[in-house]
Amino acid sequence: MNAHPGGSATAAPGTRSRPSRRPARIVTVVASCLALLAAAVVVGVRALGQEPTVTLLANWTGEDENDFRKAVVEPFERKYRIHVDYQGSNAESQVLGADVEAGTPPDVVVLTGPGELAEYARQKHLLPLEDLVDQADFGPSWAMPLADGHVYWFPLKADLKSIVWYPADVGEQERRQAAHRPAAWCVGMGSGATSGWPGTDWIEDILLQRYGPGVYEQWARGALPWRSKQVRTAWTTWRDLVGAGGDPDLVRRALKTPYEAASRPVTARPRGCTLEHQASFIRGRQHAWKDVDGRYEPSARLLLGAPANRAWEVSGDLVVLLHATPAARKLIRYLASADAQRAWSAEQSGFSVHTGVPPAGGTDPDWRRSLALTLRDRRAVHCFDASDAMPPAVRDAFAEAAIEFLAHPGRLDDLLHSLDTLSHTSGLTWLPSVCDRGP
Template sequence: MSAHGSGAARTAARGRRRTRTVTVLASCLALLAAAVVLGVRALGQEPTVTLLANWTGDDERNFRTAVIEPFEHKYHVHVDYQGSSAESQVLGADVEAGTPPDVVVLTGPGELADYAHQKQLQPLDGLVPRHDFGSSWVTPLADGHVYWFPLKADLKSIVWYPAGTGEQQLREARDQPDQWCVGMGSGATSGWPGTDWIEDILLQQHGPRTYQKWAAGRLPWRSPQVKQAWTTWGRLMGAGTSQTLLRRELKTGYQDASGPVAGHPRGCTLEHQASFIRTQSDAWKRVDGRYEPSARLIPGATATDAWEVSGDLVALVHATPQAKQLIRHLASAATQRAWSTAESGFSVDAKAQPASGAAGPAWHRSLAATLLDQRAAHCFDASDAMPPAVRDAFAEATIEYLAHPRDLDALLASLDTLGQTPGLTWVPSVCDQLP
């Protein structure tokens, strides 16, 4: 080996040692920085905000990536997130123990109105611009304050069907109870798919004014309009006609109801379900699910451009500086857009919509446009807007009715009695456009 070659080798070796030293030093600094962050959190020196919502699994991962992490990086506030599919029960226990989270996300304005009545929620005045959302989404309570706003929205007055299904096939399937994909199961909240059905039928048959009176506790359950909605649903479901059909309806979870639509032969054709099911159901993905406004398939429908909607609603429990900052972040157009994109969902903030001409399936663009249509009537899910005790009894009654349709009068009388219980808090308005 020549002398020149040996010198080059020594120089290269020194260079490699310097590179390794720099690399090791950088790694140590990174570990030290991480340790400092963890130490600060452990000592409680980093501002923290606690948040309770119902997202778990993939939904939670999406929420952390699209919403929480950008907030933490921008504002240097740690978010202590708890996700639970039983968030109502968790929140109730936390409130009872005196340890509620700073910010909560619930699907029910009725439940939130009850907490506001108990002085458990803080007004959002000055934190959330009301004009960014329709009045059905940011309804002031009797004290004039707004206590919640939507982070994500869904449309409910729709019926899904496989691509290629003709109009005549849709009409024929509608009148065959076994052609409806139905699953009433949902753990502790089983029965809510039935409440969605009855609410939507009432809305389409009798319009937003009647719907709002009923949702606000001002129209009896035994009224002809409400009773007609129940019996219409009973005929569509074949209530009392087949034990085999009844077992399928009651033992199937709502998330599994669409499974037979992709079977060979096809086990069902139509599903009355909210917009979220299109991206959550593998069966609807496989058959390229399309939707029809439910008004075109509900017998006796007379309403024009009336839609039942639902949403994930954000509320403030503790008005700490970091909690207020999180509220502003969640209400911002950028966060609304990021979360809706991550979930293939919808925001009802017009400023949060994708740029004009953005790619996406036609059904998704159409649903988004319907949710934002200022000429349409959007009525919030009535059972979600009712006091929790009435909401839960309504869901249980739908299951009982499918099994024993002859007991309808007794079920409605019981709901009327419950709805007249003193001290219940009713949301005054659930519809944003009334003819």
């Protein structure tokens, strides 16, 4: 019998009006003891090494790591009773390289660079995933077979890069004018051990939008010289857009600003900058773009004044397997599942391209829904970030050259010559393809 609102319940015949609370207290104490005992058993089992454990290395730290643990890791641990020993690092490539060299690599790794992963695959550090992952769930541009016919990775999340962000209250004409003023661009080249990659994104996207995916893919595969007219034009176009070698204060700001802080001036009054050429992930984590209701448009329209050619630069966090333990195999299957992909995408950390996951949720804002649909558009051509697809040595040199060029554009010839020389070094591993076929 339910209690009457605002008063005590009427006692049933033969019962006490105020029953003793001792049984409830006893139950509570026993439950607490059992919970503590269970926790102690779990700790003891882990300490004895009896609970299955899988080691996982990825680049999510801080708030991103907490979100990843809650959305993805903890549900896996509860479901399979497998402990995930997670390590997050902003210098993930360096950590993985050191671990591999020491002979103690993690079981599973999430890494952004397919070029780096292709090298590990060539060295037999990666294991094929065909029996664990259905390639059709992601498509050939994301779960890409290498020259040996095996698939070694799949995306846990994806992002779109051929876009420019702007505040919602900035109209089309104002955006067109701002695009030709270097001071209007929010630019930050800093990223710790990987500083310079925001500049490589500019150059890659300009090349893709101006010359199309055929030329882009030739270059990303090492078949088009850095000193070619097309590649050189991409560098000089970026120079003119952001004022490389121009206003010392502007250049200094770009070189010293971390990429995640580049858009902060967009909230100032008057605005310190108006446009940002940056991947889709920046809208999810950047309070600056949230504060000004950031929108986006295809980069081709602003960078080149041309209609979008339905070619998009994309990036992804790619999952690979280094040890085929039972626990690691279960984690791979789980991360490739629609449930895990949906859970991580729901955190707005990126987008899932899994065919079993709806492109966008019913509560997603219009800008996020549009980005998701573009990433899944089968009529469009999606080309993986070229520097991420290049061999690690070339990728790193490219990022360093972007920093040097921003400060000293007159050194372009020397920079391109050095990149050509490095790209022709024997023993480098180049991907067979970086673009999907489109329609």
